Amino acid sequence: MPLAIGAAIYGLAFGLLAAQARFSVIQVGVMGASVFAGGSQIVVAQQMVAGAGAVAAVAAGLALNLRLMLVTASIRDVYAGRPWWQVALGAHLTADENWALMLAQSARGRNVGYWYLLGGGACLVVVWCIATVAGVAFARAIPEPKSLGMDFAFTAAFIAIARSLWTGRRDLAPWLVAVAAVAASIHLAGFAPSWALMVGGVAGAATAGMLHHD
Amino acid sequence: MTETWFVILALTVGTFAIRLSGIFVGQMIPQQGPLASGLRAVPGCLIISLVAVSLLSGGPNEWGAGLVALVVTMASGIAAIWLLRHFG
Numbered sequence: 001m002p003l004a005i006g007a008a009i010y011g012l013a014f015g016l017l018a019a020q021a022r023f024s025v026i027q028v029g030v031m032g033a034s035v036f037a038g039g040s041q042i043v044v045a046q047q048m049v050a051g052a053g054a055v056a057a058v059a060a061g062l063a064l065n066l067r068l069m070l071v072t073a074s075i076r077d078v079y080a081g082r083p084w085w086q087v088a089l090g091a092h093l094t095a096d097e098n099w100a101l102m103l104a105q106s107a108r109g110r111n112v113g114y115w116y117l118l119g120g121g122a123c124l125v126v127v128w129c130i131a132t133v134a135g136v137a138f139a140r141a142i143p144e145p146k147s148l149g150m151d152f153a154f155t156a157a158f159i160a161i162a163r164s165l166w167t168g169r170r171d172l173a174p175w176l177v178a179v180a181a182v183a184a185s186i187h188l189a190g191f192a193p194s195w196a197l198m199v200g201g202v203a204g205a206a207t208a209g210m211l212h213h214d
Numbered sequence: 215m216t217e218t219w220f221v222i223l224a225l226t227v228g229t230f231a232i233r234l235s236g237i238f239v240g241q242m243i244p245q246q247g248p249l250a251s252g253l254r255a256v257p258g259c260l261i262i263s264l265v266a267v268s269l270l271s272g273g274p275n276e277w278g279a280g281l282v283a284l285v286v287t288m289a290s291g292i293a294a295i296w297l298l299r300h301f302g
Contacts, residue, residue, distance in 0.1 A: 027218055034226040039257060043264065044225060050268075054221050062228040064260050067253055072236030073243045091233040155268045156283035158261050163288075165258040178259040182266040193267045200266060204259025209252030 003097045007038075007124050008131040013157055014042050015135015020154070021045040028136040032129040036095060039161060040064045041132075046154045047194060056194035063201055071099050078102075078114050090114060093121025173211060178204030 011032070018028045023045065035041055040061035047057035072079075072094050079087045098120030105112045165171075181203035185196035236243065244250050269277060 021218075023218055027222060031222045031225070034222065035229050037229050039261070040225065040229065043260070044221060046264065048218070048221065054217050054224075057221055058224040058228065060260065061225050062232070064257050065229045065232050066256055068229070068232050069236040069243060070245070070250060070253055072233050073240035074236075074245060076237045076240040079237050087237060088234070091237055092230060094233060152283075155265060156286075158265045158268070159283040162258065162261045162265060165261060167258075171255070171258055174255045174259055175262045178263045179266045182263045183270060186267070186270050193271055197260065197263050197267050200263030201256060201260040204263065205252040205256045208255030208259070209248040212248045212251035 003101060003120075004123060004127045007097065007127045010038050011128045011131025012135040012138075013153075014038060014045070015132040015137070016139045017042055017049075017135075017154055017157060018045045018132065019136045019139030021048040023136060025133055025136050025140070029129055029133045032132045033125060036092065036125055036128065037061075037065050037068065038128070042154075042157060042161070046158075049154065050193060052192075052194035060194065060197060063198070068094070071096065075099065075102070075117070078117060082114065086114070090118055090121075093118055093125060095121060095124055097124055170211070171208075174204040174208040177207040 015028060018031075018041070021044075023031070031041060043064050044057045044061040047060050048054075052060075072091055075094070079090050082090070094117060098117055101120055102112050102117050105116065178200040182196045182200035185191040185199045186193070191199065
């Protein structure tokens with residue numbers, strides 16, 4: 001339940017931001033069910049508002065989702081020996097929340113598996129779609145979002161997400177390198193913001209890889 | 215409108231491919247070591263880069279908004295910890 005409430009608040013926020021990117025209610029609903037990865041959806045919407053272009057927006061969103069490969073790889077035994085449609089459905093419905101919940105339950109010795117993962121994912125996708133659609137419908141009812149300071153909302157949302165992604169002091173060096181790389185790309189190299197973003201992400205990840213505190 | 219549908223389709227196909235590839239080439243992806251550490255760090259570095267981009271390419275308005283957001287998120291975090299300690 002707490003996870004569903006978290007997803008609902010996050011979804012509402014995404015809906016509000018998606019309205020800024022001129023997404024329709026139908027597009028937000030379809031996107032929630034078909035992509036089902038909140039962080040990447042917010043990043044893509046922001047990139048489109050910033051005028052980065054479709055290709056740069058998708059590249060940034062997919063880069064954010066690369067870690068899902070580690071998530072599904074870590075529980076690949078769960079999908080082993082199942083028919084292809086169950087593998088496809090289970091893979092699609094694997095999100096950070098139900099994955100973490102399943103690992104926590106099995107760490108406590110409970111016998112949880114594929115259907116536990118799927119049930120959690122199904123709940124999340126329903127909550128996610130309802131919340132995002134409600135958010136975009138609400139935002140579209142506001143005549144001029146900019147006058148309410150909505151254009152700062154993306155920055156605020158990213159700061160909130162960054163705080164939730166912070167795992168401790170080992171993140172400090174990669175994050176500082178990322179910020180420095182972004183600043184250098186924009187001010188010294190004169191890169192477009194969407195490219196500066198990629199440079200920052202890669203430089204930070206490379207730093208984390210070289211330091212690798214495992 | 216069409217551009218938005220293209221973005222949604224591309225993100226859908228790409229994300230699904232990432233999730234499936236974890237299952238099928240999972241043995242080849244190390245769960246530890248430099249590559250795994252790097253991959254795990256990608257979301258945080260990307261998000262903090264986004265914050266940096268919007269603060270650097272914006273003016274004093276964005277800096278002010280960023281500061282307010284930081285104070286609010288920190289205050290909410292401190293409040294949550296306090297509530298958990300006293301009532302949790």
